[in-house]
Amino acid sequence: MTQVASIEAPASMDHWDEFVDFIEQQAVAHLGPGKRNYGLRLACEEIISNIVRETQDEQAIGQRVILSISALVGVANHEHWLQVQISDNGPHFDPHLEQDRDVNVGQPLEERRPGGLGLFLVQKSVDRVEYLWAPPLNCYTLWMQIGDPAHHPA
Amino acid sequence: MNLTIESISKDSYHVLSLVGDVDTKTAPSLLTALTELDLASIGDLRIEMMSVGFLSSAGLRALVFAKQKMPYESRLILVGASDDIADVITKTGLTQAVLLVSDHASIT
Numbered sequence: 361m362t363q364v365a366s367i368e369a370p371a372s373m374d375h376w377d378e379f380v381d382f383i384e385q386q387a388v389a390h391l392g393p394g395k396r397n398y399g400l401r402l403a404c405e406e407i408i409s410n411i412v413r414e415t416q417d418e419q420a421i422g423q424r425v426i427l428s429i430s431a432l433v434g435v436a437n438h439e440h441w442l443q444v445q446i447s448d449n450g451p452h453f454d455p456h457l458e459q460d461r462d463v464n465v466g467q468p469l470e471e472r473r474p475g476g477l478g479l480f481l482v483q484k485s486v487d488r489v490e491y492l493w494a495p496p497l498n499c500y501t502l503w504m505q506i507g508d509p510a511h512h513p514a
Numbered sequence: 515m516n517l518t519i520e521s522i523s524k525d526s527y528h529v530l531s532l533v534g535d536v537d538t539k540t541a542p543s544l545l546t547a548l549t550e551l552d553l554a555s556i557g558d559l560r561i562e563m564m565s566v567g568f569l570s571s572a573g574l575r576a577l578v579f580a581k582q583k584m585p586y587e588s589r590l591i592l593v594g595a596s597d598d599i600a601d602v603i604t605k606t607g608l609t610q611a612v613l614l615v616s617d618h619a620s621i622t
Contacts, residue, residue, distance in 0.1 A: 376539045398568070398598040405570045409538035477606060478571040484605055 361434035361443050371415050371427035371448050379408050379429060383444070386431040390442040390506055399485035400444065400504050404429075406478040407446050407500050415450035425450040433506070440506040447499045455479055457491045457500075515567065516540060519547045527558035533565040536573030545576045553583035560618070564594035569602060581611045589613050591621060 367382045369375040383404040387397040408427065415425040425448055432443040457479065482489055488503040517540035520531040528551060536544055551559070559580065563569075581590045591613045595603070600614050615621055 373539060380537070380539075395598055395601065401568065402570060402602065405537055409570075409572065412538075477574060480606065481571055481602065 361432040361436075361441070363430050363432045366428065366430040368426055368428035370419070371412050371425040371450065372419060373412060375427075376408075376412070379427065380405065382429055382431075383408075386442070386444065390431070390433060391504060396504060400442075400502065403482045403485040403489065403502055404444060404446065406482045407502075410453075410455070410478065411446070411448045411450065411498070414453050415448065418450055423450075442504045442506055444502045444504075445499065446502070447497045449496050450498065452493055452495075453498055454493060455491055457483065457489055517543055519543060521547060521550070527560055528556055529560045529562060531562040531565075535568040536566060536576070537568060537570045538572045541570070541572035541576050544573065545579065548576060548580045548583075551580075553580055554585070556584055556588055558589045558591060558621075559584065560591045560593050560621070562593045563596070563599060566595070566599065569595075569599045574602070574606060574608060577612060578608065591615055593618055593621075 365382070365386060367378060369378055380401075383401055387400045391397045391400060408429075411425075411427055418425055427446070427448045430445045432445065434441060434443070482502075486502045487505050490501045492499040492501070515535040517532060517534035517536060519533075520529075522529040522531065530544075530547055532544070534540060553559075561577075577590065577592075584590065590611060592599075592603070593615055594617060595614055603609055603612055603614065
């Protein structure tokens with residue numbers, strides 16, 4: 361995979377537009393318009409907002425939490441992929457993305473457990489998403505196939 | 515992208531007309547607009563989505579908040595939502611709480 365673009369900025373709402381604009385640019389450039397573009401933007405937005413929210417306490421006491429986003433493209437298993445890596449140096453926070461999120465889709469609102477909607481959407485909106493704790497960084501990697509979305513990387 | 519909200523009261527329903535994106539940054543303003551309504555006694559609430567390009571979970575939570583405050587028989591109706599937004603609402607099972615229509619004429 362080859363890095364094609366990256367940004368980094370403090371993990372705060374002051375820089376929200378920079379993060380969102382970056383993701384939108386990469387989605388348009390590599391996925392074009394449409395549902396898959398929207399899915400990537402949705403998943404990234406959820407992860408970025410979680411990072412900003414989860415690191416508020418640290419930033420309030422002066423710890424500088426940096427959020428970095430990189431876009432990479434390349435070939436895996438004979439298919440072309442866009443990979444978006446989102447990392448932060450905030451406290452270790454494992455969202456347990458390997459777990460299937462159950463937001464009780466089929467149940468009436470009043471019977472549904474609160475929470476989990478954002479991470480549910482992350483899982484359902486991209487081809488693959490992974491979390492890795494690589495101290496001192498929380499690292500999220502999102503994969504979107506460029507072109508035919510029928511296959512997934514090993 | 516920012517979000518502008520126009521609030522219009524009709525005889526038997528209320529309209530919120532949205533222009534922009536509903537994401538983590540802008541969803542609080544939608545929530546504010548919703549809390550300014552008398553949701554507990556409102557009839558139908560129609561939210562015009564024709565000019566909304568993006569809706570994230572923050573926006574969904576604002577909609578869920580509104581529906582939970584409304585009388586059971588009142589409808590929360592999204593008018594003119596894009597296919598992408600409709601897909602998100604369907605995927606999260608919120609079509610039980612939110613009615614999706616293409617235009618005002620479709621509402622009976």
